[in-house]
Amino acid sequence: MxxxxxxxxxxxxxxxxxxxxxxxxxxxxxxxxxxxxxxxxxxxxxxxxxxxxxxxxxxxxxxxxxxxxxxxxxxxxxxxxxxxxxLSGTGTESAWHEIEAHNASLVESVEAEHGPDHGKNARAFADFLGNHYVRKIETAGAPEVREFLEEYYPRNAWPTEEQRSIVGESLELLFDAAGVDVPEPAR
Known part of the structure; x- marks a missing residue:
């Protein structure tokens, strides 16, 4: 091709x-x-x-x-x-696998450089974005970050108090690993 x-x-x-x-x-x-x-x-x-x-x-x-x-x-x-x-919606199963591999590598780099609490928060966002939107981390916008922080994270991530206190920083580290700025709601 x-x-x-x-x-x-x-x-x-x-x-x-x-x-x-x-x-x-x-x-x-x-x-x-x-x-x-x-x-x-x-x-x-x-x-x-x-x-x-x-x-x-x-x-x-x-x-x-x-x-x-x-x-x-x-x-x-x-x-x-x-x-x-x-710009929105879901993709094919092969697209999901490609996106999951990409997002997982970003999560691994966050965990390796910043520890398991940031890694768990990064993994939660990668799961949310990959499973709900079939999108790479760097494509997320403000609505997805807001939905993650307000709805998905409190109900589905089961964070510890420490993880909850640093989730905004975790997202900044994850978006930084992807080479883009974190959308506004996480700042």
Missing amino acids: PEPELPEDIQQQAARLTRLARDALDSNERAAYLTDRDEILSEHGFVARHREDDDVLVLYPDDWLDADGNVDVTRIDDTDRGIERP
């Missing part, structure tokens, strides 16, 4: 920034995420559109656009150049 025209890591960054923009409560924060996303994509000759009705990020070459910024179907030479990435 040939390499995609838009590298996978750029697609993931664009999807993450779109989720963060979608979930942002502040309009300035939303605009900043979208500006960052658009700048990253423009470096690769792509543009994005969030199809809100089914929560899908559509990425396509900027040479498909006319002077007004609309897609001109006569410029589409190969529809396979366009990319659609679901």
